[in-house]
Amino acid sequence: MNPLAKELNDILAGTLAEELLSDYGKRMYFPKGIISQSAEAKQKAHKYNATIGIATEHGNAMCIPSVFAEFTGDLSKNDVFPYSPTAGELPLRKIWLQEMVKKNPSMAGKTTSLPVVTGGLTHAISLAASLFLDKGESIIVPDMYWGNYNLVFTEQREAEQVSFPLFADGKLNITGLSETIDAIEGPHVAMILNFPNNPTGYTPTNDEAARLVSMLVSKAQQGRKLLIFTDDAYFGLFFEKDICRESLFSLLCDAHENIFAIKGDAATKEEMVWGFRVGFITYNSKGMTEAQYEAMVKKTMGAIRGNVSSCSKPAQSILLKGMQSATYHKEKEAGIAVIGERYRLMKQVLAKYAGNAYLTPLPFNSGYFMSFVCAGDAEKLRLHLLDTYEVGTISIKNAYLRLAFSSTDLEEIEDLVRIVYQGAKEVFA
Amino acid sequence: MNPLAKELNDILAGTLAEELLSDYGKRMYFPKGIISQSAEAKQKAHKYNATIGIATEHGNAMCIPSVFAEFTGDLSKNDVFPYSPTAGELPLRKIWLQEMVKKNPSMAGKTTSLPVVTGGLTHAISLAASLFLDKGESIIVPDMYWGNYNLVFTEQREAEQVSFPLFADGKLNITGLSETIDAIEGPHVAMILNFPNNPTGYTPTNDEAARLVSMLVSKAQQGRKLLIFTDDAYFGLFFEKDICRESLFSLLCDAHENIFAIKGDAATKEEMVWGFRVGFITYNSKGMTEAQYEAMVKKTMGAIRGNVSSCSKPAQSILLKGMQSATYHKEKEAGIAVIGERYRLMKQVLAKYAGNAYLTPLPFNSGYFMSFVCAGDAEKLRLHLLDTYEVGTISIKNAYLRLAFSSTDLEEIEDLVRIVYQGAKEVFA
Structure with a gap:
C-alpha cells in the first residue's frame, strides 16, 4: 500500500468510514506528484x-481564438481553458454547500465534507461504489430504480443488488426495507435510496x-453499520x-455514529444543465472530524484523478456565474413551476381513468416521471405506441411504462395520456 | 453474464480484441434500456x-436564463444543455477521425473504430485499462512516464507495471523494450507508449x-499477442x-493480426482546451470487421455509461464549432509556433551549459517539457529553487527535474535556465 494511503487510513482510523472502505478505497490516496508540486509553485513561484502542464502566455492560458470566440466576454481564457482542480472549483464547491444547507434546513449547524465536484451524478455513484463496495458485497436497491445502477454495481463492482418492493399498499415500503436490512448477513449494510425516485x-x-x-x-442503534447513499x-x-422537501441525507446527518451517509447530487437536473456533467459527492457521519472529512476528500480526489483527472472547467465556470x-x-x-404545471395536469387527466383495467399509475408527487403498472407486457405496449401512434414511452422490466412529463408540453399531456390508455386497451384487452 | 455482453463477445469471437479483454471487458455491454428506447423514440415518436429524461419546452431544452447568458448566440440551448450521446457527438467523432487521418498519412485506407469521446485522455487510459487489464497482469511502462499511470494501472486495476529505461546512450532504448517483452511470461504483452513523452x-x-x-x-510474428496503447x-x-510526426498508432495500424492498438488522444493539448475534458479512444487490429469495431465501441460505451454516463456537451459543441x-x-x-520558439531558445540556452557537472538534459525534441538528470536529490533542488529563487519546477523520483517551456514565456527562458543551474550548483556541489 502506498504510504500516502496509509497516512489517510491512519487519520480515518476508528471511523465508520474507514471500516466501510473497499479494498480500493483503502488503497486510495492523492499523490504528492505533479499536482501537489504545482500547487506549491502556485503559492511560492x-x-x-x-x-x-498547459501552454500559457504572460500568465494566461493560450488558446485557439475560434474556440474562445464561442464564449461571451464575461468569461476570461483562464475561466474556461486551464484544468480545474481535481476536487473542482473551490468557489463552486462552497456555494454548492451553502445552497445545500439553505435547501436542507436540518443540515444547519452540522458538519459535512466540502462537496467534491464529479463528472455528473453517475460519476458520484461510480466513485462511491469504487470506494465502498467490494466484489460479492451486497447493496440494497429498491425494485423501482434507475437501470444504470446495474452497470455500476453489478458489472463494475461485481456487487450483489438486493431488491425490495419500493411500495406496499401504495405507500413507501419501510417495513420491506427494514426486513431486507435484517436479512443481510454481517454487520455492514449498504443501500442506495433515490428520491424523487426514477422511474416512479x-x-x-x-x-x-x-x-x-x-x-x-x-x-x-442495534449495531448495524449503515452505508447510505442518497441519489438526489x-x-x-x-x-x-x-412531501419531504429535504434530502434524506440531510435527515441522516449526524443521526448516529453507525451511519455513514453519502450525498450524490448534481447541477444536472437541479440547475437544468444535463450535458454539463457537474455533480457532487458529500460525506457525513456523526463524530467525524474536519481532518477525517478531508482524508475522505483526498481519497475521492485520488479516485477522480486516476479516472478522469478532473472535471470540465468551462461547465463549472459557467454554472458558477x-x-x-x-x-x-x-x-x-x-x-420548476413549468414542470409543476404539467405534473398537476397529468394528475387531473389520470384521475379520469381511475380504475382502468389495463394501466394503474404508481404513486407520484415529484421529479420528472410517472410510471404505470401494466396489465400485460409493457415492452409490447411501448412498441405498439411507437409504431401505431408515433408516441415514445419507456418500458421497464416488461411490467411498467414510464412517461416523462418533464419533456411533454402542457398542451400535449391530455392527448398523450388518452393515446397511452387507448394503446393499452388495444394490446392488453 | 448479461446476454447483451455475450452477443458482443460472439461478434468479437476469434479476434485478438476478444482474447485480450479483461473479465470486466468481457462483461461489458451497452444496455437496451432507457438510452436505446429513447434513441428509437427519437427516430419514430x-x-x-x-x-x-431532461426538461424541454416545444422541443428545446429548458434552462436557467442566467446560465444560458454565458454562451454566445452562436450556440443554441440544444447545443449546450441536453445530454451528449454516450459515445459523444457524432459530427465531432467524425471530424476527429478525418483530422487524425490527415495528421497521420499512414492511416489512409485503413479502417479503425470510430473514435469514442471520453472525458479527457486520462479517462481513455482508465477505460482501456478497465477493458483490457486484469488484476495481477503486467503492463510495460517506460521508466520516464506520467505519474498518474500509477493510480490507473497499479491502484485501480492492480496490474503490475514493468519498467524499462526509455533511453540507452541518449537514444530510444528499443533493445530494452524488446528484452522486456521477451521477459514477460505468457502470450499476452500489454504496454503503453507515450510520444511526445511526458516528462522528457x-x-x-x-x-x-x-x-x-x-x-x-x-x-x-513470433506469436506474442500485443496490446499497445499509444498515449498521444x-x-x-x-x-x-x-522526428516521427505520426502517431505510433498510425504506424501500427493493420501491422499484424497479433497487434491490438488503442489510440488515446485528446483535444486537451492538441486544441489547447485542457479544462474541457474531451478525449478520444480509437481501436485498430488487422482483420477486424466493421461489426467487430462496433462491438468494441459498444463495450466502451457501456464502460462510459456506468462510470460518467456521458461527456460534457457544451465542451464538445464549442470544440466542434x-x-x-x-x-x-x-x-x-x-x-504550436509560439511553443516551438520557446523550445528552440531553450535548446540554445542549454547548449551553453553542455558538460555541466550537476545537470544533464535528457534528449528532447517535442511536447511541453524537458527534463534534467540531477547529480543529487532532485526534490532537494526543487525546494531550493522554490524557496530561494521563487522558481517552480517539478522533481520526479528524486532524480529528475522537469521544466515546462509550454508555460514559460520566451523572455523568461534564459534567466530560468540560469537560475536552475545556479541552484543545482548550490545544492549538489
Whole structure:
C-alpha cells in the first residue's frame, strides 16, 4: 500500500468510514506528484513557474481564438481553458454547500465534507461504489430504480443488488426495507435510496420520511453499520405540500455514529444543465472530524484523478456565474413551476381513468416521471405506441411504462395520456 | 453474464480484441434500456416523445436564463444543455477521425473504430485499462512516464507495471523494450507508449520509429499477442525535422493480426482546451470487421455509461464549432509556433551549459517539457529553487527535474535556465 494511503487510513482510523472502505478505497490516496508540486509553485513561484502542464502566455492560458470566440466576454481564457482542480472549483464547491444547507434546513449547524465536484451524478455513484463496495458485497436497491445502477454495481463492482418492493399498499415500503436490512448477513449494510425516485416520481411524505429515518437509526442503534447513499438527482422538483422537501441525507446527518451517509447530487437536473456533467459527492457521519472529512476528500480526489483527472472547467465556470446571478433563484423556480404545471395536469387527466383495467399509475408527487403498472407486457405496449401512434414511452422490466412529463408540453399531456390508455386497451384487452 | 455482453463477445469471437479483454471487458455491454428506447423514440415518436429524461419546452431544452447568458448566440440551448450521446457527438467523432487521418498519412485506407469521446485522455487510459487489464497482469511502462499511470494501472486495476529505461546512450532504448517483452511470461504483452513523452519531451526519430515498429511486428510474428496503447497527449508538438510526426498508432495500424492498438488522444493539448475534458479512444487490429469495431465501441460505451454516463456537451459543441472555423488550422499552427520558439531558445540556452557537472538534459525534441538528470536529490533542488529563487519546477523520483517551456514565456527562458543551474550548483556541489 502506498504510504500516502496509509497516512489517510491512519487519520480515518476508528471511523465508520474507514471500516466501510473497499479494498480500493483503502488503497486510495492523492499523490504528492505533479499536482501537489504545482500547487506549491502556485503559492511560492512568484518569479518563474515552470511546473504548469498547459501552454500559457504572460500568465494566461493560450488558446485557439475560434474556440474562445464561442464564449461571451464575461468569461476570461483562464475561466474556461486551464484544468480545474481535481476536487473542482473551490468557489463552486462552497456555494454548492451553502445552497445545500439553505435547501436542507436540518443540515444547519452540522458538519459535512466540502462537496467534491464529479463528472455528473453517475460519476458520484461510480466513485462511491469504487470506494465502498467490494466484489460479492451486497447493496440494497429498491425494485423501482434507475437501470444504470446495474452497470455500476453489478458489472463494475461485481456487487450483489438486493431488491425490495419500493411500495406496499401504495405507500413507501419501510417495513420491506427494514426486513431486507435484517436479512443481510454481517454487520455492514449498504443501500442506495433515490428520491424523487426514477422511474416512479415518488418522494416520501413527511411522515414516511420521519419513519424511514427512525427505522434506519434503530438499525444503527442495534449495531448495524449503515452505508447510505442518497441519489438526489431530482432534488427540488417537489409538487405536493405534504412531501419531504429535504434530502434524506440531510435527515441522516449526524443521526448516529453507525451511519455513514453519502450525498450524490448534481447541477444536472437541479440547475437544468444535463450535458454539463457537474455533480457532487458529500460525506457525513456523526463524530467525524474536519481532518477525517478531508482524508475522505483526498481519497475521492485520488479516485477522480486516476479516472478522469478532473472535471470540465468551462461547465463549472459557467454554472458558477449563473448561480451568482441576482435572478438565479427566481429563474430556477420559474423552471420548476413549468414542470409543476404539467405534473398537476397529468394528475387531473389520470384521475379520469381511475380504475382502468389495463394501466394503474404508481404513486407520484415529484421529479420528472410517472410510471404505470401494466396489465400485460409493457415492452409490447411501448412498441405498439411507437409504431401505431408515433408516441415514445419507456418500458421497464416488461411490467411498467414510464412517461416523462418533464419533456411533454402542457398542451400535449391530455392527448398523450388518452393515446397511452387507448394503446393499452388495444394490446392488453 | 448479461446476454447483451455475450452477443458482443460472439461478434468479437476469434479476434485478438476478444482474447485480450479483461473479465470486466468481457462483461461489458451497452444496455437496451432507457438510452436505446429513447434513441428509437427519437427516430419514430413524431407525435409525442415522453421518453426524454431532461426538461424541454416545444422541443428545446429548458434552462436557467442566467446560465444560458454565458454562451454566445452562436450556440443554441440544444447545443449546450441536453445530454451528449454516450459515445459523444457524432459530427465531432467524425471530424476527429478525418483530422487524425490527415495528421497521420499512414492511416489512409485503413479502417479503425470510430473514435469514442471520453472525458479527457486520462479517462481513455482508465477505460482501456478497465477493458483490457486484469488484476495481477503486467503492463510495460517506460521508466520516464506520467505519474498518474500509477493510480490507473497499479491502484485501480492492480496490474503490475514493468519498467524499462526509455533511453540507452541518449537514444530510444528499443533493445530494452524488446528484452522486456521477451521477459514477460505468457502470450499476452500489454504496454503503453507515450510520444511526445511526458516528462522528457522526447519523440522517436523517423529511423527509431521504423525500428520500433519493426521490432514490435517481429514479436507479433513470433506469436506474442500485443496490446499497445499509444498515449498521444502531446501529439503535434513536434519541433525537429527528422522526428516521427505520426502517431505510433498510425504506424501500427493493420501491422499484424497479433497487434491490438488503442489510440488515446485528446483535444486537451492538441486544441489547447485542457479544462474541457474531451478525449478520444480509437481501436485498430488487422482483420477486424466493421461489426467487430462496433462491438468494441459498444463495450466502451457501456464502460462510459456506468462510470460518467456521458461527456460534457457544451465542451464538445464549442470544440466542434471551433474546429469548423475557416481559420482553425492556421490558429492552431500559430499556437504550436509560439511553443516551438520557446523550445528552440531553450535548446540554445542549454547548449551553453553542455558538460555541466550537476545537470544533464535528457534528449528532447517535442511536447511541453524537458527534463534534467540531477547529480543529487532532485526534490532537494526543487525546494531550493522554490524557496530561494521563487522558481517552480517539478522533481520526479528524486532524480529528475522537469521544466515546462509550454508555460514559460520566451523572455523568461534564459534567466530560468540560469537560475536552475545556479541552484543545482548550490545544492549538489
